[in-house]
Amino acid sequence: DQQVKQNSPSLSVQEGRISILNCDYTNSMFDYFLWYKKYPAEGPTFLISISSIKDKNEDGRFTVFLNKSAKHLSLHIVPSQPGDSAVYFCAASGGGGADGLTFGKGTHLIIQP
Amino acid sequence: DTGVSQDPRHKITKRGQNVTFRCDPISEHNRLYWYRQTLGQGPEFLTYFQNEAQLEKSRLLSDRFSAERPKGSFSTLEIQRTEQGDSAMYLCASSLFVRAGYEQYFGPGTRLTVT
Numbered sequence: 001d002q003q004v005k006q007n008s009p010s011l012s013v014q015e016g017r018i019s020i021l022n023c024d025y026t027n028s029m030f031d032y033f034l035w036y037k038k039y040p041a042e043g044p045t046f047l048i049s050i051s052s053i054k055d056k057n058e059d060g061r062f063t064v065f066l067n068k069s070a071k072h073l074s075l076h077i078v079p080s081q082p083g084d085s086a087v088y089f090c091a092a093s094g095g096g097g098a099d100g101l102t103f104g105k106g107t108h109l110i111i112q113p
Numbered sequence: 114d115t116g117v118s119q120d121p122r123h124k125i126t127k128r129g130q131n132v133t134f135r136c137d138p139i140s141e142h143n144r145l146y147w148y149r150q151t152l153g154q155g156p157e158f159l160t161y162f163q164n165e166a167q168l169e170k171s172r173l174l175s176d177r178f179s180a181e182r183p184k185g186s187f188s189t190l191e192i193q194r195t196e197q198g199d200s201a202m203y204l205c206a207s208s209l210f211v212r213a214g215y216e217q218y219f220g221p222g223t224r225l226t227v228t
């Protein structure tokens with residue numbers, strides 16, 4: 001039973017445009033959500049997080065939106081840059097983020113020039 | 114470099130052998146986590162420590178796996194009698210926990226190949 005789902009295995013976006021990556025979850029006990037970026041042969045790199053008491057968090061070009069009623073979150077990257085090409089993982093946790101994370105399978109974002 | 118480090122980066126072993134991996138967390142972080150990632154999947158949680166205490170173990174952590182964090186600093190993950198299904202990337206992460214959790218920061222991983 002996959003508790004965190006990323007239904008798009010890949011996404012291609014033109015440089016300078018907006019990239020929107022989506023994530024759905026099923027466990028109502030999750031109260032902390034994170035996005036990680038991963039390059040091949042490296043560990044995941046933390047990007048941005050959001051607590052369930054908020055519906056939006058912004059950090060530079062990255063914004064995460066949380067819709068608790070729909071159990072859905074999204075990551076917006078504006079504007080998209082070539083260095084953004086990577087696999088993006090959505091992750092969720094209970095306990096305010098202190099517990100082990102449950103990850104989705106990832107979305108491979110490709111930024112085209 | 115003050116990030117999470119893991120050693121070795123790559124390990125090739127024969128089925129039935131024991132292997133041990135080491136993780137050094139970010140120095141002020143009191144929580145340390147182990148994950149496993151296989152091809153096409155996201156990382157899967159295995160276990161975590163707060164200081165030297167092992168607080169949670171996933172059902173994925175079979176009795177062939179054991180993890181320690183003896184002095185609340187570095188941690189080791191040992192796999193006994195390795196099987197081909199153990200081939201994966203083993204990731205370590207650390208975080209600071211006070212009254213709430215904070216973001217987990219990952220190391221580069223140890224890639225295990227069991228032949």
